[in-house]
Amino acid sequence: MAQFIGGIGRGPGDPAGEAGWGDEHPPRMGFFTDTSVCIGCKACEVACKEWNAVPQDGLALTGMSYDNSEGLGANRWRHVAFIEQERPVATGAIGADGGVGADSGSGSGSGSGDSMRWLMSSDVCKHCTHAACLDVCPTGALFRTEFGTVVVQQDICNGCGYCVPACPYGVIDQRPEDGRVFKCTMCYDRLGVGAEPACAKACPTESIRFGPLDELRAAAETRVRDLHADGVPEARLYGHDPEDGVGGDGAFFLLLDEPEVYGLPPDPVVTTRDLPSMWRHAGAAALTLVAGVALAFGSRGGRR
Template sequence: MAERMGFFTDTSICIGCKACEVACKEWNDVPDDGFVFRATSYDNTGGLGADTWRHVAFIEQPGGDGGQGIEGWLMSSDVCKHCTRAACLDVCPTGALFRTEFGTVVVQADVCNGCGYCVPACPYGVIDRRERDGRAFKCTMCHDRQLGGLEPACAKACPTDSIQFGPLEELRARAEERVELLRGEGRPRARLYGADPGDGVGGDGAFFLLLDEPEVYGLPPDPVVTTRDLPAMWRWAAGAALSMVAVVAVSFSGRGWSR
């Protein structure tokens, strides 16, 4: 197993250029989004999906700018979180989803049967299926580029280094220092999201520095692995099945004895 690699996205220096979106589409041959005008934001893609593996959110808010009381923008390049405890892996019946040697989670499109179990399993709502054939798609963290010793296309294209790629532990240490710096500069709401290995998904392989509450960015405040109760449920089901077999056996044996 190679060293676990990841993304650290520093939203404080994202300029909303969407170079990451374009680079992702070009390298991975991701189709267009349909060019639907939503009339709700300057954001032209709307959210992550089967045809948007990187999504730059434009959040316009009065009193923005990290809580400084100045109207402004919050911007963030969102992506699959490549969870340490990935529920999508737990529910995939074909093995289309797998954990790579870099610790990332990838969908093999040629193995996906389009069942869609992974879609509701994702606590972040990242995975989506294409209407054309029903197969699931999401960010691969450019697994093919990593195999060649290259950084993912989105990180390579980012002009401000808002998207940083590297060994996950190194990124976490760097991110902690960045948070302390921003707080010292008067950004008290600066925080890390998805960097804690003790959270509900065991930490994310793609984590973020945010300037406001996670909900402002459309992120769940306390994500948990959605399959956490599966072992207990299987044990309960197995126990119930054994009890049913026992009842049936006793019933038949009783009938045989009465005769």
């Protein structure tokens, strides 16, 4: 994996250590969202808003099934997506409780009979290992915490908006009132006192799991193997691989279909990955220009 600018997020395993927290910082913490047991209750959305005092953003008929919050934004740090699919469903489907049963309308399988399948997933900031938002922030408003998460300090944000297009997931958003950006902090204030984030605590099915990232990755791999053994071959992990284009996510998912179905990019890449080579080329070009100018003036002086 390439090294990235700014001294932040380098190395696949310890972004907090690379950010200057030293060797004694806590283990990297994260989210594992198992969409196979999400029931779409939106308790995580409500808990996030209540704990973090995120302003209400209105309710509207979005035309997207029963989803009235549409997507992540400055005033929506958790978003539960509702995806309806008409497809054959038979024995081996996943029930709303995550178990395997016959003709479950919320699962997947193969066989005869048409049915509606509901895919539900609680989306959130991914807290990337290689976070482009950190690379482009000119004020230091974005910083890496001792838990390996990425947090915005709103009192330092100047509203430049550079981080908005830098995010490969389209997570960061500006509030129109003053242009400052807001996103999930993984409840940094709760982590500091040993409490879990509000969304994970409120989730009634444990679809959102919180804990040390290495432990979550191991549990997720076990869960996928179990689902495959139960006849759900389409179960897959997204964002868990430290060798992917962002060095692995601090918030990753178990999906039951392609990432695009959930509105996730299939192959996210940190958008600042080419900046070091760009700066090197720019520096070489500048030196060449200076050398050329010096040579031209030297030749002119010799002729005189």
